[in-house]
Amino acid sequence: MEKTVLIVDKKEEGIRIDKYLCETFKDKSRSFIQGLIEKKNINVNAKLVKSNYKLKALDEIEINIPEPEVLSVDAEDIDIDVLYEDKDIIVVNKAQGMVVHPAPGNYNGTLVNALLFHCNDLSSINGIIRPGIVHRIDKDTSGVLVVAKNDEAHNKLAEQLKDHSMKREYYALVEGRLKNESGTIDKPLGRDKKNRLKIAITQDGRRAVTHYKVIERYDGYTLIKCILETGRTHQIRVHMTSIGYPLVGDPLYGFKKQKFKLRGQMLHAKKLGFIHPTKNEYIEFTTDLPDYFKDILHKLKD
Incomplete structure (x- = not known):
């Protein structure tokens, strides 16, 4: 567990805590920060807050970032249509009927299972169930989507989705x-x-x-x-x-x-x-x- 304590400056008063922390931890996405808040890993003045909490001068923010979970989803030798790949991203043409990532009751035969067999490096931002997954399409929707192979690529792609x-x-x-x-x-x-x-x-x-x-x-x-x-x-x-x-x-x-x-x-x-x-x-x-x-x-x- 990585612990960080920050003291809010007067010029930062009134800023939402999730926005403030995104600016502070530039390698972390806003959704990642919001996830930490939801999981009670962030508190202000020893009290839990929501993502829309507006900071006050001299607020003491304690941030606890858990160690990345080791991926435990099984790699499976499933054919996938790779349109493009380099050290940062994979672009695939997903077939109709394929689920993008594992979920309760469906941990096999997904695009993530296939990607883990295809390559060893996928971003860890979305945890053990959705490694590399920046955006999704429904099981019975076919077509193109991009997957991130590292956290930097994931964050930059996520920002493009956001804006x-x-x-x-x-x-x-x-x-x-x-x-x-x-x-x-x-x-x-x-x-x-x-x-x-x-x-x-x-x-x-x-x-x-x-x-x-x-x-x-x-x-x-x-x-x-x-x-x-x-x-x-x-x-x-x-x-x-x-x-x-x-x-x-x-x-x-x-x-x-x-x-x-x-x-x-x-x-x-x-x-x-x-x-x-x-x-x-x-x-x-x-x-x-x-x-x-x-x-x-x-x-x-x-």
Whole structure:
């Protein structure tokens, strides 16, 4: 356990504690700091506080940073589609049906299990269950995502997610023929109070913004491109359902009666662009639609 004690200067009065500590520990992300606060590893004047606590002059902050946990998730020899790799990052094209990281009841067969077999170095910021995972896509959503191989890369990528500068484009097939060529959905999202497995539009939720554009219309369906301004859980799925155009095959938010026998929603993370964490150059990756997705579109054209 690494212990640090800080005394707040008068000029720092009024600053949120999580923001202040991010500036102090520049190698730590804001989510990491907030995690320490939630786990009661940070106190002010010997009292526990929340992440939004505003500092006062002469406050004594005690920070206890636990030793990194040793990874104990099993490495598994699972094929993954690696689009790019260097000493800092791995960019992969995740297959539909693959879970990104282990969770209670599902500790094997995930992307993390495959990555641990593929390479030994993944960032430790998200602990033993989610090493290297900067952002996620749902099990039944396919497409491109970036994984960090060290903590510095992880923090820099996380900052791009936070300030919405990371470019993320998805293709989705929705029920119905969209009338508008494009639009923006700006509705806050939070956990559904009636069903904890679902996300819902809630007044006290976090801001979520999805921009969409029609790619092609079919008889009763529309292929759209969605550009994420924010990246909330199930964002595209909930947003499109909220305007009456749920994703085809969506088991949580879609129509009960489905024309096609699918394993999940027709959603593909097609494009990802970001500033490389050490080269400081913009790089972008585009993936093709998976075969099952193209087969459905071909049937709709016939």
